Amino acid sequence: xxxxxxxxxxxxxxxxxxxxxxxxxxxxxxxxxxxxxxxxxxxxxxxxxxxxxxxxxxxxxxxxxxxxxxxxxxxxxxxxxxxxxxxxxxxxxxxxxxxxxxxxxxxxxxxxxxxxxxxxxxxxxxxxxxxxxxxxxxxxxxxxxxxxxxxxxxxxxxxxxxxxxxxxxxxxxxxxxxxxxxxxxxxxxxxxxxxxxxxxxxxxxxxxxxxxxxxxxxxxxxxxxxxxxxxxxxxxxxxxxxxxxxxxxxxxxxxxxxxxxxxxxxxxxxxxxxxxxxxxxxxxxxxxxxx
Amino acid sequence: xxxxxxxxxxxxxxxxxxxxxxxxxxxxxxxxxxxxxxxxxxxxxxxxxxxxxxxxxxxxxxxxxxxxxxxxxxxxxxxxxxxxxxxxxxxxxxxxxxxxxxxxxxxxxxxxxxxxxxxxxxxxxxxxxxxxxxxxxxxxxxxxxxxxxxxxxxxxxxxxxxxxxxxxxxxxxxxxxxxxxxxxxxxxxxxxxxxxxxxxxxxxxxxxxxxxxxxxxxxxxxxxxxxxxxxxxxxxxxxxxxxxxxxxxxxxxxxxxxxxxxxxxxxxxxxxxxxxxxxxxxxxxxxxxxxxxxxxxxxxxxxxxxxxxxxxxxxxx
Amino acid sequence: xxxxxxxxxxxxxxxxxxxxxxxxxxxxxxxxxxxxxxxxxxxxxxxxxxxxxxxxxxxxxxxxxxxxxxxxxxxxxxxxxxxxxxxxxxxxxxxxxxxxxxxxxxxxxxxxxxxxxxxxxxxxxxxxxxxxxxxxxxxxxxxxxxxxxxxxxxxxxxxxxxxxxxxxxxxxxxxxxxxxxxxxxxxxxxxxxxxxxxxxxxxxxxxxxxxxxxxxxxxxxxxxxxxxxxxxxxxxxxx
Numbered sequence: 114x115x116x117x118x119x120x121x122x123x124x125x126x127x128x129x130x131x132x133x134x135x136x137x138x139x140x141x142x143x144x145x146x147x148x149x150x151x152x153x154x155x156x157x158x159x160x161x162x163x164x165x166x167x168x169x170x171x172x173x174x175x176x177x178x179x180x181x182x183x184x185x186x187x188x189x190x191x192x193x194x195x196x197x198x199x200x201x202x203x204x205x206x207x208x209x210x211x212x213x214x215x216x217x218x219x220x221x222x223x224x225x226x227x228x229x230x231x232x233x234x235x236x237x238x239x240x241x242x243x244x245x246x247x248x249x250x251x252x253x254x255x256x257x258x259x260x261x262x263x264x265x266x267x268x269x270x271x272x273x274x275x276x277x278x279x280x281x282x283x284x285x286x287x288x289x290x291x292x293x294x295x296x297x298x299x300x301x302x303x304x305x306x307x308x309x310x311x312x313x314x315x316x317x318x319x320x321x322x323x324x325x326x327x328x329x330x331x332x333x334x335x336x337x338x339x340x341x342x343x344x345x346x347x348x349x350x351x352x353x354x355x356x357x358x359x360x361x362x363x364x365x366x367x368x369x370x371x372x373x374x375x376x377x378x379x380x381x382x383x384x385x386x387x388x389x390x391x392x393x394x395x396x397x398x399x400x401x402x403x404x
Numbered sequence: 405x406x407x408x409x410x411x412x413x414x415x416x417x418x419x420x421x422x423x424x425x426x427x428x429x430x431x432x433x434x435x436x437x438x439x440x441x442x443x444x445x446x447x448x449x450x451x452x453x454x455x456x457x458x459x460x461x462x463x464x465x466x467x468x469x470x471x472x473x474x475x476x477x478x479x480x481x482x483x484x485x486x487x488x489x490x491x492x493x494x495x496x497x498x499x500x501x502x503x504x505x506x507x508x509x510x511x512x513x514x515x516x517x518x519x520x521x522x523x524x525x526x527x528x529x530x531x532x533x534x535x536x537x538x539x540x541x542x543x544x545x546x547x548x549x550x551x552x553x554x555x556x557x558x559x560x561x562x563x564x565x566x567x568x569x570x571x572x573x574x575x576x577x578x579x580x581x582x583x584x585x586x587x588x589x590x591x592x593x594x595x596x597x598x599x600x601x602x603x604x605x606x607x608x609x610x611x612x613x614x615x616x617x618x619x620x621x622x623x624x625x626x627x628x629x630x631x632x633x634x635x636x637x638x639x640x641x642x643x644x645x646x647x648x649x650x651x652x653x654x655x656x657x658x659x660x661x662x663x664x665x666x667x668x669x670x671x672x673x674x675x676x677x678x679x680x681x682x683x684x685x686x687x688x689x690x691x692x693x694x695x696x697x698x699x700x701x702x703x704x705x706x707x708x709x710x711x712x713x714x715x716x717x718x719x720x721x
Numbered sequence: 722x723x724x725x726x727x728x729x730x731x732x733x734x735x736x737x738x739x740x741x742x743x744x745x746x747x748x749x750x751x752x753x754x755x756x757x758x759x760x761x762x763x764x765x766x767x768x769x770x771x772x773x774x775x776x777x778x779x780x781x782x783x784x785x786x787x788x789x790x791x792x793x794x795x796x797x798x799x800x801x802x803x804x805x806x807x808x809x810x811x812x813x814x815x816x817x818x819x820x821x822x823x824x825x826x827x828x829x830x831x832x833x834x835x836x837x838x839x840x841x842x843x844x845x846x847x848x849x850x851x852x853x854x855x856x857x858x859x860x861x862x863x864x865x866x867x868x869x870x871x872x873x874x875x876x877x878x879x880x881x882x883x884x885x886x887x888x889x890x891x892x893x894x895x896x897x898x899x900x901x902x903x904x905x906x907x908x909x910x911x912x913x914x915x916x917x918x919x920x921x922x923x924x925x926x927x928x929x930x931x932x933x934x935x936x937x938x939x940x941x942x943x944x945x946x947x948x949x950x951x952x953x954x955x956x957x958x959x960x
Contacts, residue, residue, distance in 0.1 A: 224682035
């Protein structure tokens with residue numbers, strides 16, 4: 114029973130942090146309608162920024178996170194404005210060109226990281242890295258708890274941003290109907306660029322929160338891209354609420370899979386869920402909520 | 405026009421036949437053989453992706469199945485892996501049917517993602533089913549033949565057969581139907597085209613030849629593991645890149661793309677050392693942004709500009 | 722046995738009935754018009770007949786055979802062709818290849834398909850555009866291509882969806898000429914339009930619908946002077 118409780122809680126905490134990354138992706142997807150296979154590598158870059166802050170300047174990852182977010186916001190805006198935006202005008206046989214461009218970007222980001230940091234596994238050890246808190250017989254890792262709460266805080270702040278601020282509402286408008294938004298006087302290309310920036314910043318935030326928990330190496334990006342996708346599709350493209358729930362669901366499912374089936378098959382669980390959702394619930398949880 | 409094309413074709417063919425006589429160095433031969441393998445894979449993918457418009461991000465599944473079919477024949481049964489050249493493509497084709505069943509219900513990017521997920525599932529399965537596949541340790545075989553010239557000519561034959569069959573398909577009714585499905589699936593249905601059937605035909609043939617390349621790879625390279633042959637980035641995604649580079653929906657585009665990919669890769673690797681993938685990534689971005697239909701694909705556009713051939717109608721008739 | 726019959730067909734999307742209890746028959750060799758304001762359900766009727774959506778209720782019969790339970794791609798093989806309101810050219814294929822895509826329904830030989838396509842091209846007056854890429858054609862030619870392509874599949878019943886929408890009067894005239902030529906060649910036609918004038922000229926009988934329901938059926942004169950039709954188009958005051 115203790116094992117079960119611990120597994121589920123672990124899943125929820127981890128899932129919450131994955132969700133933050135996925136929310137970044139779903140935000141971008143809602144506005145741009147593209148499949149961004151570079152998203153995980155944005156997380157990776159954010160993690161390296163936080164890593165450098167820690168190792169070079171002694172800044173705690175939870176603070177370095179803000180630096181990472183700033184850097185990734187800028188990178189995201191630039192990528193969208195000067196590269197991805199270009200493809201809107203190009204007519205080619207393969208409509209999946211945008212997806213492929215994101216693959217190219219993923220390669221470039223990963224390799225630049227590898228050039229600078231080599232393929233070594235890095236890790237960050239802080240004063241609280243191995244601390245655990247006890248709830249009855251269950252032990253929960255402190256960085257997991259802290260990361261989860263910060264992720265929840267960010268999600269809440271994002272929600273406020275999207276519903277209360279002008280820019281936030283503009284983003285939602287463009288996501289719902291780009292043309293109508295333009296008629297309403299919204300500068301859609303600026304909004305698209307900003308959204309990509311925000312999505313990237315959220316990815317960086319999620320990554321920084323996970324830094325005390327994961328090994329860091331350039332290829333870790335693929336791992337996060339996969340998770341983000343599964344959660345995004347689970348929750349319904351463009352739905353931040355859905356991504357939140359999807360993250361928790363995936364976290365719990367994988368945690369249970371790891372504990373009760375085996376470590377190796379843990380990732381298959383996520384992929385199978387992904388396929389099932391694609392096939393049978395293409396709108397994700399969001400479409401369930403609508404019914 | 406056709407005559408010049410034919411003459412060029414003959415020259416290239418003769419040159420290809422004579423290459424091993426001119427080039428003796430094993431390293432150069434190795435590069436050529438890799439080009440041939442990738443050319444076969446690219447041509448196979450092109451049938452499903454370029455002509456039928458179903459962009460698969462999971463073709464590594466077929467490549468890996470082909471490779472493992474050959475490898476496991478020796479590993480478990482002590483049978484020569486060359487029999488894998490028959491078993492591999494057949495198994496890959498068989499596997500493509502349930503994959504198609506699942507994925508063809510989805511369109512566009514969702515199809516791409518589903519294929520991606522399936523490719524990854526295959527990789528994870530083959531990594532974890534240790535008693536069957538030897539897991540991450542991979543399969544090592546003792547190749548009966550080590551002469552590179554042999555592999556070159558058999559690889560060349562494999563490529564020619566693949567291109568021939570693919571071209572026959574593309575020029576037949578099936579080809580017209582596949583392109584119709586690519587251009588507008590609903591319009592195709594309204595013309596009586598059973599789209600699911602034809603998409604399955606496409607994935608079947610595509611998987612068959614990809615599996616063939618996989619089995620050949622096993623025999624030539626003599627060592628495989630799930631991380632190599634079921635790899636998402638270096639096989640599935642690179643495959644798309646190769647075809648895009650050379651020219652989607654063209655006969656020789658994938659071969660051109662394969663040659664470029666392997667040669668550029670080698671040039672980058674030897675001159676740039678560890679920065680080679682980076683430069684390759686930059687190249688990929690540039691090509692997608694500026695040459696989206698690949699080199700062979702954009703030749704048509706370039707020719708049009710040069711000869712001022714009229715293929716569009718002025719407005720207002 | 723009626724050539725074509727729709728019996729009490731109904732289509733509901735969620736709670737909204739796009740088409741309600743519609744019944745009509747079409748005689749072989751006639752031009753049957755379906756008319757109604759925008760959003761009245763005309764294209765939905767076509768989509769139901771060509772099996773792009775399943776019926777909620779009702780049945781459809783063609784030459785005595787029930788067709789509302791067949792897979793979409795079988796409809797063309799039975800002899801029912803259609804065009805789309807928003808044209809769907811096979812953009813990166815040439816005009817002749819587009820038409821061949823239709824011709825292949827009746828043959829597996831590339832040579833025969835090409836021959837047939839050339840005949841149809843000639844019939845529709847498009848020979849000079851044979852090798853042009855479909856995506857380079859302006860709208861009137863795209864609409865004509867759409868018709869040619871459907872013709873190549875040798876339909877006995879051809880459903881034309883808003884063929885004249887977006888065309889200027891001269892282009893409309895040419896389109897109407899083509900439609901009449903097609904009928905004279907033995908093809909039955911169901912044509913959907915929302916422009917009264919076009920329909921009056923070519924239809925033998927007209928069905929007027931609004932909000933998915935029948936409001937009038939009969940000869941063009943009968944329908945045009947029907948109070949419900951006038952109300953639907955011009956408002957209460959004119960009825």
